[in-house]
Amino acid sequence: MPAPSPRPMEPTRDYPLFGGAFSATLPPGALDVSDLRPVPDNQEVFCHRVTDQSLIVELLEMQAHVQGEEAARYHFEDVGGMQEARALQVDSVQPLLSENLALRSYCQEAWVLSGKQQVAKENHQVAKDVMVHQALLRLPRYQTDVLVTFNEPPPDNRLSLGPENLSLLPWSLGDFEQLVTSLTLHDPNIFGPQ
Numbered sequence: 554m555p556a557p558s559p560r561p562m563e564p565t566r567d568y569p570l571f572g573g574a575f576s577a578t579l580p581p582g583a584l585d586v587s588d589l590r591p592v593p594d595n596q597e598v599f600c601h602r603v604t605d606q607s608l609i610v611e612l613l614e615m616q617a618h619v620q621g622e623e624a625a626r627y628h629f630e631d632v633g634g635m636q637e638a639r640a641l642q643v644d645s646v647q648p649l650l651s652e653n654l655a656l657r658s659y660c661q662e663a664w665v666l667s668g669k670q671q672v673a674k675e676n677h678q679v680a681k682d683v684m685v686h687q688a689l690l691r692l693p694r695y696q697t698d699v700l701v702t703f704n705e706p707p708p709d710n711r712l713s714l715g716p717e718n719l720s721l722l723p724w725s726l727g728d729f730e731q732l733v734t735s736l737t738l739h740d741p742n743i744f745g746p747q
Contacts, residue, residue: 556573560570564731570597570610574743578735583608584723590690608732612743613698615691622646625664625689628700632687633670639680640671655737656690656699664689666732681707684728688733695744701736703729706741 565579579599586598586607597610619627625646633641649663666687673680684705691698703724741747 563687565729566735567737569628570736571612571743573741574738575610576737576739577610580724580732583680601724603721604708605704606724607702607704608724608729609700609702609704610732610736611700611702614699615693615696615698617696621662622664624662624691625666625687628689628698628701629666629668629685629687632685632702633672633702636670636672638670638672641668642670643668646696649690649733653734654690655735656692659692659738660690660691662691672722683707686729688729690736691732695741695747697744699736701729701733 564581565583568574568577568579568583580601583599583644584602586592586600592598595612600606604637605638613628616624622713626643629643630641644667646664646666649665651657651660651663654660654663666685666689668685669682670685671680671682686703688701689698690701703726705724708723
């Protein structure tokens with residue numbers, strides 16, 4: 554009788570973020586980067602166990618000087634600048650239907666941007682085109698822009714797909730969408746006195 558095939562890892566539902574002030578569904582195999590290195594207080598960062606993919610949830614001061622699609626572009630360019638991207642390219646910017654969001658009662662507008670950023674990893678000279686997908690959720694009641702970023706570097710040929718990793722597929726846009734739509738606010742005190 555053949556050995557049972559490994560079962561795919563399940564997403565982690567209601568994973569606490571920002572000390573439990575938020576929660577979201579994380580894709581299978583997400584590692585909390587704060588267990589590996591310091592992460593700024595306004596960020597939650599997760600990396601894939603096998604690939605170089607990452608997911609970042611950031612609480613940012615609302616940039617009221619930009620509205621609509623331009624707000625999504627502003628944050629994409631801002632992140633690119635912080636990562637010292639050598640080139641930026643926006644492929645698409647689409648409105649995100651707020652009725653699909655767990656944050657719909659707080660969210661005035663939401664956008665999804667897809668593009669490329671040419672970035673070099675730390676200690677590397679060669680820059681790679683990284684696919685970047687960002688969801689911008691604007692919470693004017695709290696003067697906050699919530700930015701969720703999914704970084705998809707090109708596949709690494711040296712990827713270790715040993716038996717222990719066979720059930721762990723790379724993350725998909727569906728995994729990103731699930732994180733964005735499941736993001737839930739539990740404690741508005743995270744934003745300070747209102």
